[in-house]
Amino acid sequence: MEKKTCDCVVIGSGIGGMCAAAKLAHSGYKTIVIEKLPILGGRYTQIEYKGYKICTAAYMILYGKNDPVYLTLNEVGAPEIETAHTGPMPQTYRMGGKDYEMTGKGALRDMISWASKDKDEENRVMTALKRAMLWYEPPDTITFDDWMLQYADSKTIRNLFQSLVAAWAGANSWEITAGQWFRILKGMTVGGNPIILKNGVKDVIDALEKVITDNHGEILTRTRARRIIVEDGVARGVAAERGGEELQIEAKTVISNAGPKKTIKLGGDHNFDRAYLKEVAERVKPAAGLEFTITSDEPLLDAPSVLFTADTQRLECFVGDCTPDGKHLLRTASVPESTVLYSPMKEYDIFLRDLKETFPDFEKRGGRILLARNFCGDWPFYGTWPGDCLGQKTPVEDLYNVGDAVIPGGWVGGSGAAQSAKVVVEDIKTRVKPA
Ligand SMILES: Cc1cc2nc3c(=O)[nH]c(=O)nc-3n(C[C@H](O)[C@H](O)[C@H](O)COP(=O)(O)OP(=O)(O)OC[C@H]3O[C@@H](n4cnc5c(N)ncnc54)[C@H](O)[C@@H]3O)c2cc1C
Structure with missing residues (x-):
């Protein structure tokens, strides 16, 4: 059996895992990433298909230059990535057969004004939204659609919000709770305009890969984590399989990008607190x-x-x-x-x-x-509905999750997965010194 030792081992090379690994390697932590597939990036890269470059899922850097992916690239000194446009990317909203150009600032009010033919309704909806954003966040006791019904009479306003909820949350306004949606909406208002990259999102993964390997990190593809080694409630490393051989990686910290349910399987559910097992079972519902x-x-x-x-x-x-x-x-x-x-x-x-x-x-x-x-299933739109994610720490000490099922409030998709990596790396830096 081959053995390796490092400060941090990352299971999975999705955008969450790659951002965490690049940040750690850049900060001097000896980092190893293991990925079961032959390619890196999970749902955040491209593959060749019938002569076209096909995204495995994600296309855009959703929050532009405020995006945690973009900020990570800057922080770790990654090679520059070419964008497909110089100014803001053109965005159009079609409603009632008419197309409206969306500008970054004040876009929400503009859209409500386009959707509503009634000034009173427009003001009522805007006031309710403002209050929910700045003063009292509605609880998770009703769906967003039910919340909106209190203020909007017209179907067009509800359709408008349904399309925004579906686009950002990967769920419907009659499924997601009011609280979940407002946590996302708050993030959208501080985020930037989306960016499309000239050569696609694989450039991001390639850039992060370079940072990891330039900083003495190791990336092993075709390597599947079989077990997270847990001793006395503390994560000590990963037992993996590579080319039919066993590989044991001893580490001070284990980061799983495989999703909370798989993390529990890998760690053995007897090692997790019952409340956590219940929380994962109830709250991790992939958006398909x-x-x-x-x-x-x-x-x-x-x-x-x-x-x-x-x-x-x-x-x-x-x-x-x-x-x-x-x-x-x-x-x-x-x-x-x-x-x-x-x-x-x-x-x-x-x-x-x-x-x-x-x-x-x-x-x-x-x-x-x-x-x-x-x-769907293990390869969903989002690991769980945004606005309803778990925390990144697990009850097993030194075992973290990163990825789109553990996104901090307000972020979505790959951007949220990168933000989860930021939170995890900041915590590791307070607890673990690089060797
Ligand atoms: C159609 C579509 C469009 C989207 N558009 C966007 C967009 O434009 N922008 C955006 O930011 N987001 C977008 N998203 C969401 C985004 O793709 C995901 O939220 C994000 O890529 C998830 O990243 P992750 O860090 O959770 O890792 P994942 O992509 O889930 O990667 C996890 C990795 O772990 C590996 N793994 C799992 N188990 C093991 C194991 N036992 N051993 C080793 N490796 C293992 C997997 O092979 C995989 O590579 C879109 C999603 C879809 C479906």
Whole structure:
């Protein structure tokens, strides 16, 4: 059996794991990342598919230059990454057949004003939102849609918020609680405009990989964690399998990017507090949904740009993406009516109708669906509904989770996973000295 020793071992190379590892390696901690797949990045990279670069999931740096991913790259001195646009990325909102250009500042008020034909309703909704953001955050006792019903009469306002909730939370406004949504909304208002990268998000993972290896870290692909070694309630390392051989990594700290449920399995549930086991069982519910990659002979949408639409039956947020060789790609996600119970085939038919309604000249422009994917189970939209994540520490000492099931309030997706890495690394720095 091969043995290795380090300060920190990271299980999984998703954006959360890679950000944590880059920060630690950059701060002088001997860090080892193990990844079961042959590629790094998890749901935050690209792969080749039929001559196209396909995202494993994420496309954008959601909060622009305020994004924890972007800030991590700067902090660890990663190589510069080329963006696809110089100014803010163009974003359009379609409502009632009309397109509205969204600007960063005051966008929420503008959207409410476009959606409501009634000034009284607009003021009522704005006042209620402001109060909920700045004074009293509504509790998790009602859904956001029920909360909104107190203030909005028009279906258009509720549709507007449904599409925002679905786009950011990966769940519906009738599923997510008012508290969960306001925690996200607060984050959105301090975040920046999304960024699309010229060569896609793999550049981020490549840059973090370089930082880790330049700072004496090690990254092992095709290496699967089989067990987290726990002694007297303290994590001591990881037993892994690499090429059919056992590898034992002794470490002062273990960070799991495999998701809280797998972390418990790897650590052995007898090592976890009962309250924690109950919390994970009840609160970790992955946000599931469908994603489509579309190609066309002529562009269906300018690239780069985003079109949100409240006119379709499901949320659709269409992203016009860049491809280096002049091919046209459009990516879109669709959140089913129930993220817990749905039929992917039925959702696919609804999506086709939505697609043709949004782009009536789809066929004329040579549009075709390159790939349709159902993100669920271990490979979901989000590890759990944002705004309802667990903390990063586990009851096992020196064992942390990072990733999109343990996002600090207000953040979502890969950005939130990177923020969880920030919280974890700050804690490690107060407890562990580099060797
Ligand atoms: C369609 C879609 C679009 C999205 N768009 C965006 C976007 O534009 N921007 C954004 O920020 N977010 C977006 N997201 C969300 C984002 O992709 C995820 O939130 C984020 O990538 C999750 O990262 P993570 O750190 O949780 O790790 P994950 O991506 O879950 O990676 C975990 C890694 O751990 C590895 N692993 C698991 N078990 C083991 C083991 N036992 N041993 C070794 N390795 C193991 C896995 O192989 C994997 O590589 C999108 C999601 C979807 C589905």
